[in-house]
Structures are given as C-alpha cells and as structure tokens.
Amino acid sequence: MEAVMLAQTQTKPVQNPAFAQSKRFVQVTSGLDAPGFTMTFSRDEEIYGEGEEAEFVYTVVSGVVRTHRVLDDGRRQISSFHFAGDVFGLEMSAEHLSSAEAVTPCEISLVKRTVLDRMTQENPGCARQLWELASRELSHARAHLMLLGRKTAVERVATFLIELGDRDEDDEAAVKIPMSRTDIADYLGLTIETVSRTLTQLERDGAIELPNCRQIILRNRAALDRLDA
C-alpha cells in the first residue's frame, strides 16, 4: 500500500539505462524502484545499529520493523514501526541516527545508497521522491511529538490502536498486534504496566475487546476517536 503510493508519486519509471540492464540480475526490486537485493531477519535481530555507516536504504517486504534510540542507562524510545512497503534507514548523514530491529521475522529489501545517490543526480524525480519519504517521516514524527509531550496514557493508547487499525491491511474485526507490550510502551513513552492497565480499562469501558494479548477488537471506534483528540 505504501509501495503503491510511492509508485504514484514517482514522476516516471526511471529510465536510467544501467537500471534497466541490471534488473534481471538483482533478486528483487525494492519499493524505491532501484536495483537491490533482499535479506531475511529473525525476531529481534538487528538490521542496523545507531552510528553505523548508512550504506543501505531499506524497504520492508514483509514483517514489521522498529527503529529506536537508547540512552546510556537503557531507556529506549521507539520512533516508529515500519510495515510492508515502508522505506526506512534513509539518512542524509553518513551514519544511521537510530537502530533498526525486526519486530517479527521479516524480509527486507536493500538498496545501496551510492546507487540511490547516482539516481538522484540523473533523475530529478528521484530526489523529489526521497524528499517525499523524509517528509512523510517528519510528518509522523511531528504527530508523535504531540502524543509524547501532551497526551495522557489513555489518549496515547487510543491513538496507537487507531494507527495500527488503519495500517492493518486485512480489515477483519480484530487488529493484529505484532509487537510486545514492551515495544508498545517504548513507542508511547509509558511503562508496560501502564499500557496493560490502560488496555484493560478500555476493555472495561467497552471501547475494545481483548481475546488474547496479540489481538484487539475495536468495538467502539467512536470512543477511541474521541480519545485520539
């Protein structure tokens, strides 16, 4: 779905001859429409670390990825979760400014930054697309700032559930929760206990239902929207 959006915003299908030529040699084409290859990562495996050289740009083919930063004493803040089609790890700086790990087993497509750099020089639309990606992330980060700085625990959890629900492609009654309570807590700037308590509170209030801890039914979407503020 994100991949579709990217394709739409792409000015033209990239007529770099080197690209067309290499197409048959690469294992896969990423959401970036650039030659690359794929890798698989198992649960909790590191994809790249903060401070490492930003050699590649990544696209989620399947699975879920988290990007985060940690303080010396272990406090962790997850800045975002990335789902199928999402691009991540795209940095302007030479080094990655956050770490990325697999939340679930996942398949990731990698594109060399040098390849991307060359493409941007030849195709102005490509540079624009990169700008668009950075922009989208910035927009998400801004929304997240409001959540972390000003929202209460219930509001944070409600916002999170709506966000997840919107991304869940197969819109069954139940939203699948791919990440642990710890991940949710570190994303929302709360503790696992508060996340858990808030979820059961929302269940008592009839807003959601918790068949098991990895599946949530949004029973009263309006109530959640009200909390989303």
Place this chain on the structure above:
Amino acid sequence: MEAVMLAQTQTKPVQNPAFAQSKRFVQVTSGLDAPGFTMTFSRDEEIYGEGEEAEFVYTVVSGVVRTHRVLDDGRRQISSFHFAGDVFGLEMSAEHLSSAEAVTPCEISLVKRTVLDRMTQENPGCARQLWELASRELSHARAHLMLLGRKTAVERVATFLIELGDRDEDDEAAVKIPMSRTDIADYLGLTIETVSRTLTQLERDGAIELPNCRQIILRNRAALDRLDA
C-alpha cells in the same frame, strides 16, 4: 550559521537565468538561494496557520520563530524554535501541518513554493538540498522524541539549555532566552511551574545562574552535559 551550512551543501550557485535576472528586483535572497522577498512580524504574530495552503517556504533573517500544533482543548506542543538562517514551513503536502508564530519581532524571507518546485526540476542539487533540510528537521524531531518520551524534567531542561547555548552565536557568559516560560514548557512537554522550579533547582545546585528570567549563565557545563544523557 545555518545559512553558511546551506551554502556549503549547495552544489552550485544556481544558474537558472530567471533567477539571475530577477535578483535585482527582489528585496532579499533567502537562505535557500532563490528569489523572494521579506516580511516583518511582531511578537506573537502568526506567520502561517496549521491547515493553510503551503504557498511559501520561509527563512529566518532575524528573530526567533516557533512552530507548533494544538489539540482542540488548547494543549500545545512546540516542535521547534527557528533562529537566524533556519528554513521552516517547508512541506511536501499542500497544507502546512503546523502553525508558525514570531517568538520575537522578526524579519522573515519568503520564497514561493512554485519557484522552488521549478528550481528542483532544473537543478538536481536543489532537490537534494530540500531533502537535506527535511532530513535535518527529522533528525531534530527524533532527538526530541527521546526527550519527550523518556527524559525527566531536569534532563529536559538541561538539554534545552545546552541546545540554546549551542545556538547562541555571541558566546558570552550568559545565554539569552528569547522565549517565555510558557514556550519553554510547551516545547519540553512540561508546565511553566515545573520549568521554573527546575531552573531554580539547577541554580541551587550551582549548575546555572539566573540574573533575570531572560538570561541564564551556564556555570557548570559538565553537570548539564551529564543530565543531557
């Protein structure tokens, strides 16, 4: 200082003939090296509002600007302060996703987005520069996420003071605080009372000195760095 960095990252001084020609007609050239004009804003005046059409891109010539979002009930989160040389209001979307206001009286340079769009098509380096700007903002937002999600009040205030100190060009002993306590609070996700109390606590601890509320002397920079985590 930010303007200098922009100039450095610029591939070439833009040889768009329309630009060279129009140069003498415009009142000023912004940090974006594009034809534009300047406007002045008085204290607390709105520069643009959330949801308004993003017709211009802005550069601070002098003064300080804040960008923020508000919830229906008035809770406000300031995402960043912009100082001389900083570009702001650069959106990918058709509308601004936050509001911008003058913290102090300021002089702002405006460039039409359509002009910028044309330039990016003709000059790949320009698109890259825009990407770089978005990237820089993203990087700041990420750091701010960690602050809002995981840091204590003292840590937030210490981080803020260091940030301000680093930006204050004339490095006198005293850091000038251009914004009100309310602005600081809404930037750090705290209340004005907590900001105030934390500052006096830091003073008692000998880390800083408060000659008056708009001027702070960093007496023990190491202690602040330790808190910056």
Place this chain on the structure above:
DNA sequence: CGTGAGTTTGACCGAACTCAAATCATGTGG
C-alpha cells in the same frame, strides 16, 4: 508610582511509575 502580565514559590493532588506477585501463553521433552 500603579498596573498587569509574566514568573516564582508553596501546598496539595493525582496520574503514571516502581516493585512484587499472580496469571497466562508458548514451546519443550517425556
């Protein structure tokens, strides 16, 4: 001077955190 906005300080409160125990889930070997 007097006024009023902005800031500081104080007393109290409460939402979220901490520590700890109970419960649930998941995978493993018998």
Place this chain on the structure above:
DNA sequence: CCACATGATTTGAGTTCGGTCAAACTCACG
C-alpha cells in the same frame, strides 16, 4: 498429548514526580 518451564502479560499496593490551584513576587511600561 500432557506436564512443566520460561517468558510475557496482567494485577495489586505503595510511591513519586510532575501537575493543579493559588498566592506572592518581579519588572516593564504607562
């Protein structure tokens, strides 16, 4: 297929940091 072990989640009890409400203070400006 079940019993157990291990980790994840939930629940409980008590604490704390930062918020709220209110009063005092500062200072710039008329």
